[in-house]
Amino acid sequence: xxxxxxxxxxxxxxxxxxxxxxxxxxxxxxxxxxxxxxxxxxxxxxxxxxxxxxxxxxxxxxxxxxxxxxxxxxxxxxxxxxxxxxxxxxxxxxxxxxxxxxxxxxxxxxxxxxxxxxxxxxxxxxxxxxxxxxxxxxxxxxxxxxxxxxxxxxxxxxxxxxxxxxxxxxxxxxxxxxxxxxxxxxxxxxxxxxxxxxx
Numbered sequence: 001x002x003x004x005x006x007x008x009x010x011x012x013x014x015x016x017x018x019x020x021x022x023x024x025x026x027x028x029x030x031x032x033x034x035x036x037x038x039x040x041x042x043x044x045x046x047x048x049x050x051x052x053x054x055x056x057x058x059x060x061x062x063x064x065x066x067x068x069x070x071x072x073x074x075x076x077x078x079x080x081x082x083x084x085x086x087x088x089x090x091x092x093x094x095x096x097x098x099x100x101x102x103x104x105x106x107x108x109x110x111x112x113x114x115x116x117x118x119x120x121x122x123x124x125x126x127x128x129x130x131x132x133x134x135x136x137x138x139x140x141x142x143x144x145x146x147x148x149x150x151x152x153x154x155x156x157x158x159x160x161x162x163x164x165x166x167x168x169x170x171x172x173x174x175x176x177x178x179x180x181x182x183x184x185x186x187x188x189x190x191x192x193x194x195x196x197x198x199x
Contacts, residue, residue, distance in 0.1 A: 025093030
């Protein structure tokens with residue numbers, strides 16, 4: 001009786017177990033019908049899987065009854081179970097993924113005008129409670145300082161750029177000694193006391 005039970009079990013297992021089926025398909029967005037590229041596709045309970053290409057297409061061999069898990073960033077996870085009763089050795093699938101929407105809190109980003117400002121704030125170990133108005137005023141002040149500094153840098157880089165352009169074309173740069181606009185800027189700087197020595 002034990003031998004007959006083993007024979008029946010073997011026959012039943014042979015009937016249930018079938019050859020792997022080649023599953024081909026495409027992963028698409030459920031909202032707009034566009035292909036979803038680089039979706040992770042894995043057979044549940046195993047390390048076996050694949051991924052969709054840049055056009056959403058994929059191909060994999062699986063057994064009847066296996067479950068495929070589809071995961072992609074920005075979409076809800078999806079699953080597909082391969083049917084048992086198939087008359088062919090190939091199967092085609094169009095898997096739809098639903099977008100996953102998450103509401104995030106508002107983030108206000110303030111730029112650091114200069115590298116020195118960033119270093120000073122980054123290395124400041126004293127934690128201070130400051131209000132939003134104070135932060136905004138400090139950022140505006142730093143940005144004004146950065147604008148004033150950038151004007152000096154802009155003048156220097158303009159001179160370097162013009163010098164390089166003249167070198168490339170084989171011409172001599174103009175003499176600013178006879179430039180009335182330069183003299184006007186020089187006179188204004190003298191009136192504002194920019195050339196006075198600090199004690």
